[in-house]
Amino acid sequence: MTPNPPTEPTGVSRRRLLLGAGAGVLAAGAAGVGGLALGRATVPDRGAPDPPGPAPVSVAGVHQAGITRPVTPQSSALVAVADLDLDPAALTASLAALGEAIVRVTDAANPDLALTPDGVADLTVTVGLGADALAATAIPDLAKMVQLPSFRGDDQLPARRLGGALLISVNATDPTVLEPVLTRLAGAVAGFRLRWSDYAYRGPADEGVTRNPFGYFDGIIVPRTAEDQDADVWIADGPLADGTICVIRRFRLDTDRFRALSPDAQDDVMGRHRQDGSPLSGGGRFDQVDLNAKTDTGELMVPAHAHARAAHPSFTGSRLMLRRSYNYRASATDHGHLFISYQNDVGAFAKTQLRLDEVDDLMTFVTPTATAAFAVLPGLTAADGAARPLGAPLF
Helix, strand or coil, rough: CCCCCCCCCCCCCCCHHHHCCCCCCCCCCCCCCCEEEEECCCCCCCCCCCCCCCCCCCCCCCCCCCCCCCCCCCCCEEEEECCEEEEEEEHHHHHHHHHHHHHHCCCCCCCCCCCCCCCCCCCCCEEEEEEHHHHHCCHHHHHHCCCCCCCHHHHCCCCEECCCCCCEEEECHHHHHHHHHHHHHHCCCCEEEEEEEEEECCCECCCCCCCCCCEEEEECCCCCCCHHHCCCCCEEECCCCCEEEEEEEEECCHHHHHHHHCHHHHHHHCCCCCCCCEECCCCCCCCCCCCCCECCCEEEEECCCCCHHHHHHHCCCCCEEEECCCCECCCCCCCEEEEEEECCCCCHHHHHHHHHHHHHHHHHHHHEEEEEEEEECCEEECCCCCCCCCCCCHC
C-alpha cells in the first residue's frame, strides 16, 4: 500500500536536516593551554605535519560509491528519505541534475570549498529510488523490486516513516561536511520534501566490523569477495544492472534493559561473545556458527532463540546481505540503530526479518521506527566506459 503523502513542510533547511533529524550538536573537544611548567604555558610542537586524511573515493564506476567503496564504511553519515516530483520529465531532469551535483561535490581535484573547505577526503553519496519513483519511470514494474511485506511493528508507524521516493545517503569521515553537501544535493531535486533524516555514526572498525549500541560487533558475516558480491549484492541484468536494493530500518533500542542482563545472558541473546565476536559454538569471529554444536549436557551452545541462530541464512535459503549499518541518537529517549543492507533481491532481507520477528530474542529489545526499501541506481559510468546521467537506464 502506498503511504499517504507526508505532512512535513516543503523544502529543506539547515535546521531541519540535522536538528529535525535528531542529529543534535556535533561537538569536538575543547582546546586551552597545553600544560604548565614553571608558571608558563608550554607551546605545542607545531613542526610535525598532520597525518594524511582518508583517500578520495571516485564517483566514476558502474556501481555507485558508498556501497562497497570504501571497503570500510566511513564513520559518519547523514541519511535522508524524501519525496520528489514524480512527473517523468521532472524525475528524469532531477536525477540528471543530482548526478551532476554529486560529481561536483566529490571532485577531489577541484573541491567546492564552500562545502568541503578541507577537501572531499572520503566523501561519498549514494542515491536510491523507492517504489513510487520507480513506478514513474519508463519501466513501472520495477517498483515490485522494492516492495516489502509488513513486519512486526510497522503497523504502528506514521505514513512518513514508511517508504519514500528518494534516498540520499551522504557518508564521510568528517561529519561537518554532511549537512552542507546534503543541502546542496537536495536543491538539485525538483519538489524535494524531506520525510525523515538522521545523523548516524560508527565506532572504530576492527577487521572491518564495528560495535552496535548493545556493545556487540555488527555485520560480521557479509559477502566480502568480488565474486560473492556479484552473486549477492549487484543486480545482474536489466535496467538496474550494476545497481542493488537497499533496505533501511530504523530501530530504537532498549539498551538499558539489555545491559541489565548478566554478561552471559547478553551473549545468549546474541549467540556470540561480546569481547571478540566469536560464535558461542566456538571458533573465531569470522567462522560460521555451528548450529548443531551442543554442550556436554546436550544443550545447544547457540541458544534456540539467539540472534545468530535466528538470522542464519540456512533457515530461509536466502543469500547474504551486505551490511553497512550505523548508530544514531536523536534524543535521550530515541537512540538506536540504522540497519542498512544491500542485496540484489529484497526477498533476502524480507525472509530474514520475518523469521526474526517470530523467533529472535533480540527483537524484544528493538522497536522499529522506520522501514523503507530503495533501488540503488547504477553508477555514472556505463559498461562501455562512457559517462551516463544518473538514472538514465530507467528512461
